[in-house]
Amino acid sequence: MRIFFPILFTMAFVSALIYEAEAASFHVRKGTPLHTIKKAIALAGDSDTVFVHEGTYLETQLLIRKPLSLIGVNRPIIDAQHGDEILIVEAGNVLIRGFRLQNIGVSHLKDRAAIRIVESREVIIDDNILNNTFFGIYLQNSFQCTVRNNTVRGEAYDEMNAGNAIHIWKGRQMEVINNHLSHHRDGIYFEFVDQSLIRGNTSQDNMRYGLHFMFSNYDTYQENTFQRNGAGVAVMFSKHIKMVKNTFEENWGGSSYGILLKEISDGFMSQNTFKSNTVGVYAEGASRIKIENNNFIDNGKAMDIKGNCIDNQILSNNFIGNTFEVLTNSSSNLNHFEGNYWAQYSGYDLDKDGIGDFPHRPVNLFALITDKIPAANMLLYSFLVNALDMAERMFPEIIPENLSDERPRIKPLNHD
Amino acid sequence: MIKIDHLYKNFGRHQVLNDISLHFEKNQAIALIGPNGSGKSTLIKTILGLVLPQQGEITFDGISIAGQSHYRKEIGYMPQMSRFPANMTVSQLFSMMKSLRKNETRRDLDLYRAFDIDQMGSKRLEILSGGMKQKVSAALAFLFDPKVLVLDEPTAGLDPIANEILKNKLQQSLAKERLILISSHILNDLDDITTHVSYLMEGEVKFFKPLEQLKTETAESRLNRIIAQVLKQQNSHD
Amino acid sequence: MINITKFIINDLIKNWILLLYTALLLLATLGFFLLEGQGDKAILGVLNLTLLLVPMITVIFSTIYYYNMYEFLIxxxxQPLRRRSILGSLFLGLVVSFGLAILAGLGLPLWLLHPGGVSLVxxxxxxxxxxxxxxxxxxVAVWLKDKARGMGMALFLWVYFVLIFDGLxxxxxxxxxxxxxxxxxxFITFLNPVxxxxxxxxxxxEAAALMGYSGAVFRxxxxxxxxxxxxxxxxxxxSLCPAWLSLRMFRVKDL
Structure with a gap:
């Protein structure tokens, strides 16, 4: 795969050079004979460039069926006036850059999107602003496409009437980079998308998930920020996912998670920050995932690991300021905790090796109680609960005895 | 002045006052005597409105005291035991008392001067000895020049000199148409000023007679002997 | 009434236990902020201390104070005073003195170190x-004449509100x-002021979200x-009901 990419790029570059030689330019401008984009697309030949100049164009269903560059100059606006989709790409090697696309009507029959890419390769969607477009950028059954530097902002007010900002259904080697996605149903939606990269995006204030990720394998997402989404981030039914340097924060709400890991295996999570979430990491049926060098800060529950999670390794993370550190619903534990820093650790380090002299049990009895009886939350921080918890940690009766970090760190690790 | 009419009081099963009827008038110094637990303190507290009787009535100058507080203007009370707020001084106590009864201008500062209360004015009430506290209590009882003086075991903690001062003061008061009510179980202390004796036992008034009459009846002069005689006579009657 | 209240306040603010209590609150509040930093954690620490210490010291001290003042109350x-105004003064005196202790020991440092809604609440x-x-x-003190029983009852009330109630x-x-x-x-929470x-x-x-977890009604x-x-x-x-009940009880109480 690593070799595959450069070769591909070189080929693309060479082919672009060849086309460049014979490419023609068209200028769409208000008040000139060529004043609609539709006409320009029709006139343009393969690999030509259409420049669209400043102004508001009331056009929909612009079908692109040939390799073409569609470039906005001074950010022209294409307004669908609450109607149908705007750009539909059904060809490879298409570039769409510099537009503002807006006002697509909500439809319950069809997932209308501002830009739809159908069964195409090497399409680049760059530097566009999408506003109130139901779905934003919708890629189906496409490969090697890049979506970058776009701002996609919805006006969703409930889940039923909202679309996703970037929606990819079936694809490979996609890149979603540096986009800003907000106020949709899901910020980024991945289903059956393999070997792809999601990097540097900000996904916030979406109704459901910041990132909704299913049946997709060998993907990487890194350096993204997921903030204040209704339910946080969900990564489900997937294998070999790398999750690095992302920030998951302020996902507060009844059933909101920093990240939900469901039925996923062989993943790698490192250097992520989980801050101020109801639950930092919620894992159900997750196995062989390495969770390493992450920061869990000020969450309600830092980790909720269900009993069906097996062989996960939780190493060298910082747990600071969380109400509850680890929660589980099983009295046995098949995961490995080691070398983490736990702010609630009350031990000492007499031999000064930086490792606490006795193990830390991060599971709080009260957390287990509230998990079973949510109403018991009203007793949070009461004297009774504090006393019960202290007793239970000393003489474990209900909490899984072997869920413990044998080598808890005395000082937090610096992960930067 | 004070009329007690068929007074009953029980604390649970324990009958403390059992059909007590007494009538006190001015110019009387009544010695309320009886063994411990005979009901003298309860009777005094009932007169002061501290204990509420189950049955019967007490009138003060013809007006029932039930639910009243105003009549207590005319009563100076010296309790058996005194404890004051620890951190206040003697002079603060007196000025508070005066401020509580601002409208009353009558003052009797004889005891206040005789006991030299001014001199201990800056002392904290906590550090006063028992005798000094009694002096403060006595001075407070007389402070507003009341028509009735109620003293509960007044001589218990007083030194002989103070005792003498108090007795003289009581004698003087008696001459000024006052009513004095003294409860005590130490009998001979009260001989000099007593005009009437009321003997309580097990919540009942065994007798209530002028001292002179008792003296002639028993041919004794000392109070405790008189009482012994009377009790003996009564027992032989039974 | 005002005069007795003033007198009692004057007595109480010189009471060394009350001064110690104020100092303890002050030190503990400062301590939490020094150890835990500025955030919610320090507030939670102060909250825990408040919920434990304030009821305990207040209920025990006030009970003892009543018994110690018994002869003075008599x-x-x-005097020609209404009973209501005498016990009312005692209540007010305690309220003002302990209120001042809270404001000085807890309110002042909290407001200086962490001004805002949560501190105010x-x-x-x-x-x-x-x-x-x-x-x-x-x-309790008006109800039970015996000092030992009264103290026991006061302690029990504290344990009840802080521990037993929650256990039940x-x-x-x-x-x-x-x-x-x-x-x-x-509705059950209404039955326990703590x-x-x-x-x-x-x-x-921030714990609010966690509480909200338990159901929409609550949050x-x-x-x-x-x-x-x-x-x-x-x-x-x-705060008014027990005081009012004790006033009613006091009105017909044999002293």
């Missing part, structure tokens, strides 16, 4: 708990966990201003 009662809750436990102390609630929730008990639990106070403060912190109630107002009124009722 002396006052022998915490201070108000601490004050209300103080009033409530003074009321309860007077109720937890047991109840365990047994009825299959039923929708969200609303009932809400719980109510704790939740009022917690609702101002909805406490996060709305009307819920907050209702909680305040309930706390006020809690």
């Amino acid at each position: 002396l006052l009662m022998a 915490l201070i108000v809750v601490a004050l209300l708990l103080t009033f409530i436990f003074i009321g309860l102390a007077l109720f 609630v937890l047991l109840m929730m365990y047994n009825f966990s299959d039923y929708p008990i969200g609303k009932i639990v809400l 719980d109510l106070g704790r939740i009022m403060v917690l609702m101002q912190t 909805q109630f406490f996060s709305e201003w009307r819920g907050m107002l209702a909680s305040l009124l309930i706390m006020l009722a809690w």
Whole structure:
């Protein structure tokens, strides 16, 4: 795969050079004979460039069926006036850059999107602003496409009437980079998308998930920020996912998670920050995932690991300021905790090796109680609960005895 | 002045006052005597409105005291035991008392001067000895020049000199148409000023007679002997 | 009434236990902020301390104070004063003195170190708990003439509100966990001012979301201003009811 990419790029570059030689330019401008984009697309030949100049164009269903560059100059606006989709790409090697696309009507029959890419390769969607477009950028059954530097902002007010900002259904080697996605149903939606990269995006204030990720394998997402989404981030039914340097924060709400890991295996999570979430990491049926060098800060529950999670390794993370550190619903534990820093650790380090002299049990009895009886939350921080918890940690009766970090760190690790 | 009419009081099963009827008038110094637990303190507290009787009535100058507080203007009370707020001084106590009864201008500062209360004015009430506290209590009882003086075991903690001062003061008061009510179980202390004796036992008034009459009846002069005689006579009657 | 109140306040503010209590609150509050930093954690520490210490010291001290003042109360009662105003003065004196202790020991440092809504609510809750436990102390002391029994009862009340009540609630929730008990639990919290106070403060912190986890009823109630107002009124009722009952009892009490 690593070799595959450069070769591909070189080929693309060479082919672009060849086309460049014979490419023609068209200028769409208000008040000139060529004043609609539709006409320009029709006139343009393969690999030509259409420049669209400043102004508001009331056009929909612009079908692109040939390799073409569609470039906005001074950010022209294409307004669908609450109607149908705007750009539909059904060809490879298409570039769409510099537009503002807006006002697509909500439809319950069809997932209308501002830009739809159908069964195409090497399409680049760059530097566009999408506003109130139901779905934003919708890629189906496409490969090697890049979506970058776009701002996609919805006006969703409930889940039923909202679309996703970037929606990819079936694809490979996609890149979603540096986009800003907000106020949709899901910020980024991945289903059956393999070997792809999601990097540097900000996904916030979406109704459901910041990132909704299913049946997709060998993907990487890194350096993204997921903030204040209704339910946080969900990564489900997937294998070999790398999750690095992302920030998951302020996902507060009844059933909101920093990240939900469901039925996923062989993943790698490192250097992520989980801050101020109801639950930092919620894992159900997750196995062989390495969770390493992450920061869990000020969450309600830092980790909720269900009993069906097996062989996960939780190493060298910082747990600071969380109400509850680890929660589980099983009295046995098949995961490995080691070398983490736990702010609630009350031990000492007499031999000064930086490792606490006795193990830390991060599971709080009260957390287990509230998990079973949510109403018991009203007793949070009461004297009774504090006393019960202290007793239970000393003489474990209900909490899984072997869920413990044998080598808890005395000082937090610096992960930067 | 004070009329007690068929007074009953029980604390649970324990009958403390059992059909007590007494009538006190001015110019009387009544010695309320009886063994411990005979009901003298309860009777005094009932007169002061501290204990509420189950049955019967007490009138003060013809007006029932039930639910009243105003009549207590005319009563100076010296309790058996005194404890004051620890951190206040003697002079603060007196000025508070005066401020509580601002409208009353009558003052009797004889005891206040005789006991030299001014001199201990800056002392904290906590550090006063028992005798000094009694002096403060006595001075407070007389402070507003009341028509009735109620003293509960007044001589218990007083030194002989103070005792003498108090007795003289009581004698003087008696001459000024006052009513004095003294409860005590130490009998001979009260001989000099007593005009009437009321003997309580097990919540009942065994007798209530002028001292002179008792003296002639028993041919004794000392109070405790008189009482012994009377009790003996009564027992032989039974 | 004002005169006796002033006199009692004067006596109390020179009381070394009250001064020690103020100093302890002050030191502990400062300590939490030094150790835990600025955030919610320090507030939670102060909250825990407040919920434990304030009721305990207040109820025990006030009970003892009543018994120590008993003879003095009798002396006052022998004056031409109404009983109501005498016990009322004692209550007011305790309320003002302990209120000042809370403001100086807890309010001042909290407001300087962490000004804002949560501190305000915490201070108000601490004050209300103080009033409530003074009321309860007077109720116990007027009710029980015997000092030892009164002290025992005061201690029991403290343990009850801080520990036993919560234990019973937890047991109840365990047994009825299959039923929708969200609303009932809400009403149950009204029965314990310590719980109510704790939740009022917690609702101002990040822990609110965790509490909300337990059901919409709870969160909805406490996060709305009307819920907050209702909680305040309930706390006020809690501070007035025992005091009012003790006044009623005192009116017909044999002393």
